[in-house]
Amino acid sequence: MEEMYDLLIIGAGPGGYVAAIKAAKLGMKTAVIENRETGGTCLNRGCVPAKAMLHAAKLYQEVLSGEKFGIISKDVSYDYSKVMSYKDETSEGLRLGVEQLLKGNKVDRIHGTGTVTKDGSVRVTTEDGEILLKGKRVLLATGSKPSFPPIEGIRLPGVMTSDELFQLDHVPESLIIIGGGVIGVEFATVFASFGTRVMVLEAEERLLPGLDKEISQNLKLILKKKGVDIYTKAFVQKIEKEGPEFICTFLEKGKNKETVGVVKSPYLLSAAGRIPNTEGLMEEGVSLEMNRGRIVVKENFETSMPGVFAIGDVIGGIQLAHAASSQGICAVEAMNGEELSIDLSVIPSCVYTDPEIACVGMTEEEAREKEIEVVVGKFLTHGNCKSSVTKEERGFVKVVADKETGVLLGAQMMCARATDMIGEMGTAISNKLTVRQLLKAMRAHPTYNESVAEALEDCLGGAIHVLPRR
Known part of the structure; x- marks a missing residue:
């Protein structure tokens, strides 16, 4: 007899794994399907490694400025390879912890790529072939991936997203960052602290455009004090490669005139946002209601396909790990007819600058x-x-x-x-x-x-x- 799950979850990020544990605690037989590391982007290529790098950068700056506290350190330096090892060890430790939680709650962890079929089953492509899983309900929690803005040359070899920047094995002398949102300003803080000349290009009139205006103004002053060059209302026109350097041409809109600016660096980061990760999620013939690439859901997180639910970055809205985790808990509670335990309308936003x-x-x-x-x-x-x-x-x-x-x-x-x-x-x-x-x-x-x-x-x-x- 074919094994039947109460809940099949595609994606083991902060939305998926939290939903899996919550479901297991409510008595649901649950499996979570993930083709990469447990913990998803947040734990492996996002929040956690970024915060580890920020902590190391802040500690370095504190040692450099220790004299104001009466602490004098001479010949202070850093070993970036050890910073990277610390970052990786932090993610690995937390990842192992999540895997233990899944195991301890008797959640089946299946390594492979999950695809929803026409009848609501999930076909999993593994290294050893394909398996078909049946579930009373399916939860899509595949998160998001870096996006590229429509800029000429943005796909040139060597242009980095956050994924590649996390793997960089040295501190660059200079770095161009396209995007002054959370990702952009956090990486600007890290690398400016380690001595990189950072140039941030933001199309909106201020950094962190979605937050309080006074915060944006203060942050701009603080980053400038750290040596970061900031260009707002800066519309990147094209990116070219000349030898080892990227040449980034942008149009900067002032009050009464427009000026053309050019910045150069061998390193360029595209930090202009993320898009829902739905590639390969549904087989041909499965058509969920979508809106600009995002899966549309009802209040209980059910999609247009009965029995199939979705949470987190894949449904759009605020792309934050704690939002996805909370949605996962509430989606599972809704499946079980329970009152929702979290107010999903009140979502804190955090930026780990200094x-x-x-x-x-x-x-x-x-x-x-x-x-x-x-x-x-x-x-x-x-x-x-x-x-x-x-x-x-x-x-x-x-x-x-x-x-x-x-x-x-x-x-x-x-x-x-x-x-x-x-x-x-x-x-x-x-x-x-x-x-x-x-x-x-x-x-x-x-x-x-x-x-x-x-x-x-x-x-x-x-x-x-x-x-x-x-």
């Missing part, structure tokens, strides 16, 4: 566009004791609340440990907590988190460490 950036909920600008009258509280972190002790760069915490009710609507942070502190704000927004309710809890001293209390107090006009408004 200082860190974290946002959740509405910005002041977004609230005003929705004609919501708001009150904004802000605290500059140079007034925070812990930030003074550690001599952090310029930073701030901003909170946005409904003026009438006091309910928190959003928070934007650019400061040390921002990515850790944003969770409290997400919890508050999901539970519709007010500024006064958030201020009920005492915050320890000295901590970075005190800056949150100061920003909340500023909403009420009573921040302790802020000069009175005139």
Whole structure:
């Protein structure tokens, strides 16, 4: 008799493997199919290795600047091959941990490429041939892959995506980055810290265009201080290769005129976004409803094909690992008729520059566009004791609340440990907590988190460490 699964999952990234474990805990017989490493892009070619490199770069800069703390180090250098080994070891350790979790929860891990057939089965192409798996439900969690913008020469040999940059075995003397989004600014931070001359070309009017304007402005100043050349409203016209160098010609749009710019480097990174990875996912004759390459799903994450569900980058929206994981949990809960345990409308965004950036909920600008009258509280972190002790760069915490009710609507942070502190704000927004309710809890001293209390107090006009408004 052919084995029947309750759930077949294609993709073992942060969406797929989390959904698999959740399903197993709810009693579903589950298999997860993956043709590459367990953990997907995030664990192997994205979030985790990038953060390891950022940590190493920050540590190097801290040693170089130790004199301001009375720590004098002479002849400081780095061994980039060891930085890469540390990066790989970090990913490997976490990957093995995920594999143990799958095994411990009795999830079958099948190595191969999964394809949905007309009858809803999954054909898996393995090294040894093909096998056909049957499941009551199928979950598509194949993530995304780097995209190439429509630029002449973008496909020239040697043009890198993040995948190739992670494999680079040395620090380049110079690097052109096309794209000033999260991927672009994080790699700019890494390589500028190691001494690379970095040039960032961003077509929008500011870096991180989807985030709070003040964050973008501050980040531009900080990166420039690190020696990064930044060109915004810069539309790349073409890329050419002359000997070992890429020649990148772009049109920079100013207030009253347009100027043509040219930058050169032997190394060029295309960091202009990612697209859903649906190649080979459906056999000929299987037609899921799509929208611009993304799989369309209902509120319960079911596609247009009954019994087939999809989550994560493959359905579009915010392409973040924690969003995919949360969607995976909720999709499995929906399959089992359970109440969804996570508010999927409140998604924190984190950028691991120095200082860190974290946002959740509405910005002041977004609230005003929705004609919501708001009150904004802000605290500059140079007034925070812990930030003074550690001599952090310029930073701030901003909170946005409904003026009438006091309910928190959003928070934007650019400061040390921002990515850790944003969770409290997400919890508050999901539970519709007010500024006064958030201020009920005492915050320890000295901590970075005190800056949150100061920003909340500023909403009420009573921040302790802020000069009175005139």
